[in-house]
Amino acid sequence: MITIEPLDLDRDLALLHAWVTHPRSVFWMMQDAAPDDVREEYARILADPHHDARLGLVDGRPSFLVETYDPWHSALGGLPELQPGDVGMHVLVAPPDRDPEPGFTTRVFGAVLAHCFEDPAVRRVVVEPDVRNAAIRAKNVAAGFTELREVPVPGKTAMLSVCTREAWETALGIRDSAHLAPALLDRAQRHLVAKALGEYAHERLVAPEPVPGGHDRWRLAAGPSSYVFTARVHELEHWVVEPASVERTVDGVAVAPDAQDLIVELAPCLGIPDQLLPTYLEEVASTLAAAAWKLRHRRIPVADLVDANYQQIEAAMTEGHPAFVANNGRIGYGLDDYQAFAPEAGRDVRLHWVAARRAHTRLSLGVGVTEQELYDAELAGPVGDRFRARLRGLGLDPADYLFVPVHPWQWRNKLAITFAPDLARRDLVHLGEGADEHRPQQSIRTFFNTSRPDRHYVKTALAIQNMGFVRGLSPAYMEATPAINDWVASTVSADAELRECGFEVLRELAAIGYTGDAFHRMAGPSPYRKMIAGLWRESPVPRVAEDEQLTTMAALLHRDADGDALVTAWIKASPVDAATWVRAYLRAYLRPLVHCLHAYDLAFMPHGENLVLRLRDHVPTGAFMKDIGEEVAVMGDHPLPPEVERIRGSFPEDVKALAVHTDVFDGVLRFVAAILAEDGVLSGAEFWSLVRETIEEHAADHPELAEAAARYDLLRPAFRHSCLNRLQLRNTLQMVDLTGQAESLIFAGTMRNPAAGDVE
Structure with missing residues (x-):
């Protein structure tokens, strides 16, 4: 030794x-x-x-x-x-x-x-x-x-x-395996334990008690363990727990914090079904491994990201979803897969392609898109020629097939095995790799074209378990995706208010899915029906000026390994003060969402990875909304084309406003506000007063929407506390039913609305 x-x-x-x-x-x-x-x-x-x-x-x-x-x-x-x-x-x-x-x-x-x-x-x-x-x-x-x-x-x-x-x-x-070192795992454990303590307390699953005489010190009993830690509680019951402060004792003996132990200790109050607890523990272990890998390999100082490009920022993100504790599950990936395909690895890959027999394949196209134009652009020149020659060499007519992009992992682990009969009878034909290099995004199964950044994102089916879902794509569900995107995009582009805010939509303009397998001949639904599908989404790159910087909004929540926040660095690098910066950000993000809700009863799922910000001189100037097909809803009687009717939802009145209260206030702004307060950049009271000001200014500018504003009442004193971790804890395999998301919600009472005024 x-x-x-x-x-x-x-x-x-x-x-x-x-x-x-x-x-x-x-x-x-x-x-x-x-x-x-x-x-x-x-x-x-x-x-x-x-x-x-x-x-x-x-x-x-x-x-x-x-x-x-x-x-x-x-x-x-x-x-x-x-x-x-x-x-x-x-x-x-x-x-x-x-x-x-x-x-x-x-x-x-x-x-x-x-x-x-x-x-x-x-x-x-x-x-x-x-x-x-x-x-x-x-x-x-x-x-x-x-x-x-x-x-x-x-x-x-x-x-x-x-x-x-x-x-x-x-x-x-x-x-x-160098990242699996004690020092790195200890940091990862402390970070995840601190996050679990904070988010479980936020969702009222646990109730830490103040330590008498201890400044910002709290205690939580969990089975045989006792946890004492330093934390500050911000608006919306947002806990910032200091990882280094966490002290754990078991029967009075000091023991290192361990996230899996914490989950097991808290299992009775977390409500995880016994049969699903191992799955959740596996996702926690995977999250820890990913955190250690990022500590080892992705120690990129915030200073290096202030002027970085879109994909450099995307690969530098280290947290995953800010609210979910088990947020980097990726169950199904081996170590080689993680290093090849995890977005934080920052590696380019080439997508595989299969030819799918046209008679068993659905291709839906948006307005202005034709099949030939799509494939001519995505499979330019010799690639398309090579694919068609491959089919002809097998005695097959290329006209009888459509081309489907496939994740490399999906090809090796699913299509080549689970769909072997389809390949043998030539209903599917493996064509090999495309020519373009693609970079996986934080959403795991979506790729950015680094060879030709002006070309479309490609979203692929991926049969790994990550954060409460197997990440497949349903051909049946996606059939209406381009039409839905066309309607949303046309609604947004025709609205003067949204144009003035710089708010745009990245259309999902083509979707494809194969349905000729045995699983589609079964009577009931199955995740195996979501294995061979893809879609194409517009890239934001051609739509930004040379002096603008692109970043997903998730970057506003990023802290580097030394604890420095990117949003703080952007504010300090900008020519404006913090309040002016936040006001510009809320105009690009919150005001358009409020307008869509009031004017069209239209709600998005506007979390950090679904929104791309444009910055000029490090100040937000506008935003692109993406991931429209699966995560948009109309919550009223606004007229819709028949092919778009699927997005109309029936929601209780007290749930409708949660499109802003939960998805924006609780899902994004509470984290931004806490970072700025913790960094001494802007107090919580000032931040939430700017949120209130943004909503009031919109109302003043649009008296014609007064009835809708009163109905949604976004400045009400309190709103229902909808909880994300409770969803994953209830069912670690499928958090919600996408066809009835409102019915899947779990509430924990109400929370005081910090934008309602009288914020201390």
Whole structure:
């Protein structure tokens, strides 16, 4: 067992003196040092905030010395090769008093590098051995170091060498599992436990009690465990729990926080059915693994995102859905799949395509779209020719087939196996990969075309379990999607108020689904009917000016690994004050949603990933609403074309206003408001007064909508508290029935409306 502990000069001086003056330590350059010289040198190192020294023990026996230092504050400072995230390292293995065991030095060296890389902020280890020290240089190279060049430093000519985290992990053979390290999992556990405590308290599933005399300290009993933590409670009962503050004891003994343990302890009050508890625990474990992977691989400072492009921001998001505790389930993905297809991996992939027999396939097209134009654009030039040649080579007529985009995972894990009979009888034909590179988005199954950003998003069926649903696509349900999008888009584009707010819709302009399989010949519904389908959605890229930046609204809720918030950074980088920035944001987001509700009884599902913001000079200027087909509803008697009638819903009067109260206030704005308050940018009272002002200004500008405004009464004192985690906890396999979402809602009393006024 190898441990590395703080150096104690009073205890360790004699040992150090013997080591550094030994003839084998000639490159340590202290051969003639007296004990007082050694004490003076290491007292200086220990007092230096940029330098540290520690003692290494092997099986409890002092065996090596390790120094770490900031290269920027050393003799290497100013070298152009240095990068942020570098740490310098020296290691001295104790001169042996007996024949060492084989591989002893290699074992020590590995422990020292593990110690250096234990800090997730460290990206590279820098060493500068004497060029004459052939033995240590060979050890360095074997451990993953790359020798850059010779550099002069005091007392020697050094070989500047660096080891990236990736090179070290590759040398050890742990590259794929390096994120599953104790330090990273501990951070992930604390973050998720803090989130669970906050969101479960928000949904009134648990009721923490204040600790007497403890400022912002709370206690929660959970089975045999007791949790004490620091938290601040903002408007809408929004709990901000500090992860580092969480203290857990079990029968009075301190134990590390563990999210799965917390779920099991709280299971009786969470209401998870016994048979579904393992599924939820698996989604929690997957969420923890994803968080650790992101801590390890996606430590992107907020400062690097302020001016980043759309896809750079998308890949940098680390939280997932802000309200759901188990929000990165992705059950079905293996480790290789995660690293290939998770949006935070930021990797481009090529979609697979299958030809589906036209007689068994539904293709729906929006206004202005033809089949030939769709395929000519998506499968440009030689790709379409290659696909048609493949069909002709099998003796098949390309005119008898339609082309369906397929997620690479879906092809390997579902279509090639579960639909083998369909492939064998040539009702489906695998055509191979397309030519364009695509980037998975935070919604998992939707892809952005990075080869041709002006081309459409592609949304594919994906049979993995994620956040309460198997992410398939129903050919029957999607048949009306283009018509629904056409109606919504035409309604929005024809409205002067919405145009003035810069509010637009990204149309889902084509949908396709295969229905020739055995599962569609069954009498009852089945998730297997949602395995082979896709749709195309417009890209926002052609519709923005060169000086505008695109980002999904989810980015407003993003904090980096150091806790810095992107929305705060954008406000500080903008030319306006915080109140003006928030007012512009609410005009681009909230005001159009209020207008759609009042003017058309039209409600969207406007959470962070469904809305793309446009920024100019870091200030919101407008928004694109997307994911229309599945997540839009008309809640009144507004006339609709017959093919769009599906979106008309019957909702109780006290539920209709939740399209803003739950989906906007509770689902998005409570998080933005808390971030700004926590960062000292804008108080909660100021934020919610701006929300109220936005709604009142809309009402003043539209007296013709006064009756609708009174009916929805968005500024009422309180509204029903609709809870998301309760839905997932009730049924971890399918949270809601998409054909009757209102009936699926679960309420926990009412909440005071912070936009109603008199906010403390």
